[in-house]
Amino acid sequence: MGLHYSHHKHCLTHHQSPININTRTAKYNPSLKPLKFSYDPKTAKRIVNVGHCFNVEFEDICDKSVLSEGPLDGHYRLCQFHFHWGSSDRDGSEHNIDGHLYPAELHIVHWNSKKYTSFAEAAKHPDGVAVVGVFLKLGNTNPALQSIIENLDKVKTKGKACPFTEFHLNGLLPEDLNYWTYMGSLTTKPYFECVTWIILQEAITVSSQQLEQFRRLQCTSENENPSFILENHRPVQPLDHRVVYSSCP
Ligand SMILES: NS(=O)(=O)c1ccc(C(=O)NCc2ccccc2F)cc1
Numbered sequence: 232m233g234l235h236y237s238h239h240k241h242c243l244t245h246h247q248s249p250i251n252i253n254t255r256t257a258k259y260n261p262s263l264k265p266l267k268f269s270y271d272p273k274t275a276k277r278i279v280n281v282g283h284c285f286n287v288e289f290e291d292i293c294d295k296s297v298l299s300e301g302p303l304d305g306h307y308r309l310c311q312f313h314f315h316w317g318s319s320d321r322d323g324s325e326h327n328i329d330g331h332l333y334p335a336e337l338h339i340v341h342w343n344s345k346k347y348t349s350f351a352e353a354a355k356h357p358d359g360v361a362v363v364g365v366f367l368k369l370g371n372t373n374p375a376l377q378s379i380i381e382n383l384d385k386v387k388t389k390g391k392a393c394p395f396t397e398f399h400l401n402g403l404l405p406e407d408l409n410y411w412t413y414m415g416s417l418t419t420k421p422y423f424e425c426v427t428w429i430i431l432q433e434a435i436t437v438s439s440q441q442l443e444q445f446r447r448l449q450c451t452s453e454n455e456n457p458s459f460i461l462e463n464h465r466p467v468q469p470l471d472h473r474v475v476y477s478s479c480p
């Protein structure tokens with residue numbers, strides 16, 4: 232999988248993520264709608280160390296927390312969010328903007344609950360998953376991250392989980408909700424090409440000290456010699472013939 236035969240070009244094309252977003256060649260699409268976030272803080276469930284990062288998981292047995300409008304048809308159900316970071320503050324984001332890297336990137340993961348019955352099922356289809364990417368830029372301590380960071384010592388090693396309820400995800404969104412959007416893939420194995428990527432143009436802040444807390448997570452389980460998740464961002468992939476659309480001119 233992962234190769235699409237585009238007849239008019241008689242070539243096999245990849246639709247992999249992340250990519251470098253060239254803001255000058257992004258195409259303004261006036262038919263793109265504003266994003267609509269409807270998140271219920273009560274659907275937050277737990278934090279899990281999955282080895283290459285930590286996921287903040289949400290209950291997704293019904294459409295209590297959904298993303299709709301924007302480039303999407305229907306509504307996509309929130310299932311988890313996580314971060315990508317680097318071994319230093321100089322890199323860490325997965326997407327780049329005009330070659331610029333941010334120290335980290337938040338991914339808010341949703342799946343198409345109008346057409347599919349689970350994330351795993353949705354991930355097999357090009358319209359199955361929608362991920363909102365939010366860049367983190369170096370600045371003041373971000374208070375909205377503190378409630379997550381103070382729980383990381385409970386999920387230090389791979390496989391560990393802790394309860395995490397009542398989280399206001401809107402607190403991690405910037406004021407300006409303008410975005411770029413393109414069709415791509417999951418950025419970790421199995422790299423399924425199932426993602427409508429929605430990258431917010433405004434970054435939120437994170438402090439150096441908060442990033443240091445991310446790097447203290449371990450990719451090893453508690454009975455192994457400890458090694459740390461110092462970085463977990465995939466290199467940018469070829470854009471090929473894809474077009475990146477912008478919600479604003
Ligand atoms: N970084 S990202 O592109 O936002 C991303 C989001 C979710 C996954 C994931 O759930 N993988 C496991 C998985 C479970 C079930 C079915 C397919 C899967 F990939 C991987 C990458």
Ligand SMILES: [Zn+2]
Nearest residue numbers: 313315338418
């Ligand atoms: Zn991710």
